[in-house]
Structures are given as structure tokens and as C-alpha cells.
Amino acid sequence: MTDSVRPWDALGLTSPFRRDCALAALVALLSATVLWFPDPTVTATGFVVLTLLAAQAIALCLRRVRPLVCIALVLVLQTVLSAVVPTGQGVRGPAVAIAVYTCGTLLTVRRSFALAAAAAGTEIAGYVLFSAVPATFGPAPVMQPSAVVARAAGQLLVALAAYGGAALIGQNVAMRRRYAELVELRAAEAARAQAARVESALAAERTRMARELHDVAAHHLTSVIVQAALVERLVERDPAAARTGAITVREEGRKALSNLRFIVGALREDGTNGAPAAGLAGIAELASGQGASLTVTGEPRDVPPAADMAFYRVAQEALSNARNHAPGAPVTITIRHRRDGTTLLVRNDPPAVVATPTNGDRRGFGLIGMRERATLIGATLTAGPAADGGWQVELTVPRAEGEPPP
Template sequence: MTSPDPLEPGVAARADAALDRIGLTTPRRRDAALAAVVAVVSVAMVLVVLADPALGAALRGGPLTVPAVLVLLVVQSGALAVRRTRPALCLAVTIALQVAMAAVLPPAGFLRGPAPVIAAYTCGAWSPPRRALTLAGLAGLVETAGVVGSAPAAATVAAVLTQLVSSVLTYLAATMLGAWVATRRRYAEMARLRAAEAVAAQRARADAAVGAERARLARELHDIAAHHLAAMVVQASVVERLIDRDPAAARRTAADVRARGRATLQDLRQVVGALRERGEDGEEDGLADGGAPVPGLAALAELAAGSGASLHVDGTPRELPPVADVSVYRVAQEALSNARDHAPGAPVTVRVEHQEGATVLEVRNGPSAAAPEPRPGGLGLIGMRERAELIGATLDVGPLPDGGWRVRLELPRSPA
């Protein structure tokens, strides 16, 4: 579904941007600017009328008539500064000044500034329809009463009816125009919201389909790996038995194991490649390193330096299993990220201890030196606990007596 006028959102956005560039960033400032423009236009309109001898004669009365009319027009225009915050008050003030203007002008003269019409339009756009129409009708009646009361000698029935119809129709038309524009605005906004909801629902369905397909591929990955690895284990045991009795057969079986291993790796690469999400440009999403090898403890010094933390390594490093090596690094990465988010400016220390029976990672941060920025709750602790369970490690997370925080991961060493 599209908006009633496809150009309307773009025009409104460009108008808002133009007003923002000149400093009119709030409704109050924009209304004040409108009031100033209307005041200038109203004064210019009176001066143009006075320049015409035939039209100006109807406005000239006493020596103070023209200055009084100009002052009333300026004040009347100034009431538009509150047109959106107090639309009913704005209309009431402009109509009251319109009545005052009718009293100042000579009996044959009548002048309606643009401010009351704009005020009636604003009531239609920002007030409930019934209230807006009531205010427009009252505005027409009050203006007619003021005009008739200022010149009772000329108040014939025809003149009164003409003035009444002119006033009521003018304000009702302005009010209905404002209501129509507000309705179009609301309709366009609803259309945009529905379009956004439709796009979001479509994306959700697509994501669900992708998730289901990825789950199927993951099951296929498991089946492929289990099938090929089981066969390779059987063939390896055959090689072990034949290596002394029939070396030629052992070599053939070993070659078959090698070929099957290569085929398995190729199948795994294909399935894993399908499981990895890719962006629109073909790059893998969520991989900050662009597909580089997964880091481990060897990259911990670079990670600590990039986070502004100090690193201390105790003991002789020993090689960890690949999964454990990656998991320890990821726990350190998440701990440093949490320290940066929840304790900005606090000193952070990373310590790795290579003990006789375990490898211990400890990340400590002091109390926050500044108020942390509000952030949505994450899944960092849950992810760290899952990684610890995966490699059989013990995770201890909690506050320190000085107001800081500690993350301690202890990974027992498997017997050789």
C-alpha cells in the first residue's frame, strides 16, 4: 500500500530539513517564524490597499485609524506563535482582535487579516472535528456581531446575512481544510507503518525459512561427518593390521583413507560455507575478521592491547586443544567487552596462569570511573558459561570487594 500522494513524504522531509538548516527545529520556533511572516504580509497588504485611492478611501478614517489597524494586524499575527500549542486560544485572540479592528475601521471598511483564517485551519488540523467545527461557527458569529455592532446604522438584514455567511463559510472552509490535511497525514503515516510491518513480516518469514534450511544443513553436516569418519576409523584399523603382513594392501587402504579424508573435507567445506551467513556484498556477516583464522591464546596480547588492558602471563605455556584454545580467547574477549561497557575508564588486568594441572584465565576490572552508558541486556555471561561447559572448564564470575568485577576461567589439563 502506498501513501495517497507519493510526493508528500518527500516534500515534507525536504521542508523539514530546510527549516532545520535555518534553525527552526521545534514547532514553537516554526510557529513564531510563521507569525512574523504573516505580520509582514498583513502590513504589506494594507499598504498596497492604501496605495489605491479607490480602495484606500474605505480604510481611511481618523488620523490614527491606519496606525491602529497596522498594530492590530501585527498583534493578531503574533497570536499564531501558539497556534499548535493552544489552537482554541489562538483562534479566540485573533477573532477578538478582528472585532477590535472592525470597531476601528470606518463603517464602510472591512478588513480580515490572514491570521484568523490560519488559526481556524490549525483548529481543524489539531483539534477533534466536532470541537473544531464548533469553534469555527462561533468565530463566524462573533466576527459578524462585531462588524454589525460597529456600524448599527448600516446593519440591514441583507448586510447582516451577507457578513454572517461570509464569516461562517470562511472559517468553516479553513477548518475543514485543516481537518482534511490532518486526515491525509494520518492516512499516509498509517500506510507507511503498514508497509513497514509488511516488510518486517516478510523478512521474518524469510529468516525463518533460512533458519529451517540451515538446521537441515547442520543435520546433513553431522551425518556426513559421522559416516565418513566412521569409515575412516575402520580403514585405519585395517591399515594397522595389514602394515606388517601385507604392506601393499596397507598402502592401498591408506590411500583410500587419504582420498576419503579429502572428500570429507570438501563436503564439510561446502556445507559449512552454506551455513555461514553472507551479506549483500558477498562478505560473511558477523565475522569481524573477514574469515581469518580463529584466534587463540597466542593472540591474547593483541586483544589486551587493543582494549587498553594489561596482560600478565605466568608459567610455561602449553598447547591447548583447538576448541579449548578458541574458547579461552572468546571468554577473554567477552570479559573485556563487558568491562568496557559497564566500567568505562576503569583499569583492566588480564592474567593467564599455566599451572601444572590447569590453565587459568582471569580478567579483573576496577570500579567504574564514569557513569556507564545505558545498554540493552546482552547474553555475554550465558555465552561464557556455555563455552566453559563445552570444554569442561570452571567459570567464576562476580563482583570484587573494591566495586570491580572478576571473570575467572579454570581449564583442567587433560592427561597426556
């Protein structure tokens, strides 16, 4: 109920001390009701007993802020109760059991049960000294010594059971609270670890994209430099050819700038000068190597280099996932060239047997990487179960603005 308003908070009981004060008032009222209900006439002794029970209940205000002080006050008042009640009788207030229970929730097992035993011993000692002994050996004895021993022994057993049970319940509640805190702590740690793994997967995917786009940008810039040198030589001898070369330089610069926009937050690793990844043209070889069938529909068209690499990487990752999660299931790859864009669909049939992942720590990160790559190039990626129980991944790259339709 951490995100909702608790009922006692709505009543203004927003702190443990305030809630304990409310509990003390309720215990005092119940104690007075139980004692007063059988006999509405209140004698002087009865008034003193009611006052002492109320004082015991008020001491419960300290049960969580000062548990040892609370139980000490309650036991002192319990001893006074034994002294003021009529000889041979005893009164056991509920405040003692509540104080012992609270100590059970806050203290160690040994201290909790030691306090329970001390509470039972104090209560019975007060009964014997201030009530039973005067009733047996006083001027007007009303009890036999054997009856005192039997009654004291019986009351001791009852007190030990009551207060020991209260301490045991308190310890059980404390253990459940600690277990709940441990579960919440482990869940928070697992969430942080998962977030760290996701960030690591995204960083790795962005770094790989940075390497690939670096090679594409280097290709464009090399072409720009060559064309610029040619324009410089032709600007006086052949202005028309120089103008054509300048247009080529502008187009190459535009393409390079378009691709460099996708390097957002990615850093190139030092010492990695690998060859650029294959694009749409390399999917046929990738499919044959993985035993997948390939279908291409529509008129092929040129796509931006970043999108070209994205098609290849998504197909590569989807085939890897199909091999890991549905080994032996048929896989089909469909490439559709349309007027509004190009779509790649990788689909596998349901697996014959449930596969055991070979790398459980990386489960789900391939899909995260694919989504990140699709987002950076302005594409749409969907992945999910197929109607027949298989799995499919679909990447759609819309036609770039200003790009002529096929």
C-alpha cells in the first residue's frame, strides 16, 4: 500500500507513535468495558483498578519508540494491580501481552522470550506476594496453602503460554517482514541488473552501428574529395563539367550527412577497422547458409546505406533467434519492394521440441538491439508470435523523403 492512502493516514495517524497512541486509547476503552460491563457499580477499589488498567494502556504509546521502557512500566503497573485488588484475586491486563508481542517484533529471539518469562514471573510473583499470601496467612484467611500453590502454578503456566505465544507471534511477524524486505531488495537488484544488461546491449549495438556507418561515411567523403579535386581542375577550362562535378559533390555530401545523423550517442571503439557489413544483397547468401528460403517481390531499389545494413543485421539476428529457440523449424525470408518502402519479413514455424537457450543471460537483448537499430533509421520493427504458433520479425523502411519511387 505504498502508492495508496492508508486508512489510518486518512485519520491523521501518519507516524508509528500516533498509531500507538490510538491503540493505547482503544485498549484502555476495551479494558474498562470488559471490567465494568458485568458490574456497572464502581467502588473505590474498582476505580483504582480502572485507572491502573488505563495507565497500562497509555504506556503502550512507547511500545515501538521505547519498547523496554514500555514493558517495564506495564509490569510495574501490573504489580501495583496485584496489590490493590481484593486478596485472593488477580487482574491480567491486555497491555502486558501487547508489550511482549512488540518486543518480539523488535528484539532478538533470546531477549524476546526472556522478557516473556520475566513478564510471567513478575505477574505471578506480584499475585503471590500481594494477593495470595495475605489471603492465606492474613487475619481472615480465605484460602488454603495448597490452593495457593495450585492456583499460582496454574496461573504461571497460563502466563507463560500467553506471553510466550505473544513473543512467538512477534518473532514470526518480524521474520515475515524481513523476508518481504529481502524479496523487495532482491527484486530491486534484479531490476537494476536487468537495466544494466539492457544498457550494455544497446551500447554494443550502437557501437557496432557506429563502426558500420563510419565506413559508409568514409566512402562518401573519399568520393567528395576526389570530385572536389576534379572540380578545381575544370573550373576554368570546362565550367559546365565543373558545375556537374559540383552537383555530384553536393549529392555525396548530402548522403554522408544523412548517414552521420544516425550516429547518436554511439562511440567508435579504438582499433576496429572491419569491412562494412553486407546489405540486402547479402541476405541471399545468409539465407542459404542458414537453410532458410528467400522470396523477393517487387522491383529492387536503392536504399540508404544505414537502412541497407539494418536489413542485413535484422535478418541475421532473426535467423539466430530462430536457430536458438526453434531448432529445425522451417524459416522463410520475404523481401517486398513497394512504392512506399521496403519490408523484410523473417518467419519460422513452431519448433518440434522446446529448445533450451544456450545463453540465458542474453535472452531478449537481440530484439532490443533490432528495435534500437530500427528507431535510429526511422523504420518500424514488429516482432511476435505468428498465428500458427511460430515467430516472425518484420522490418519496414519507408521510402526516404525526396527519393524517386521505383
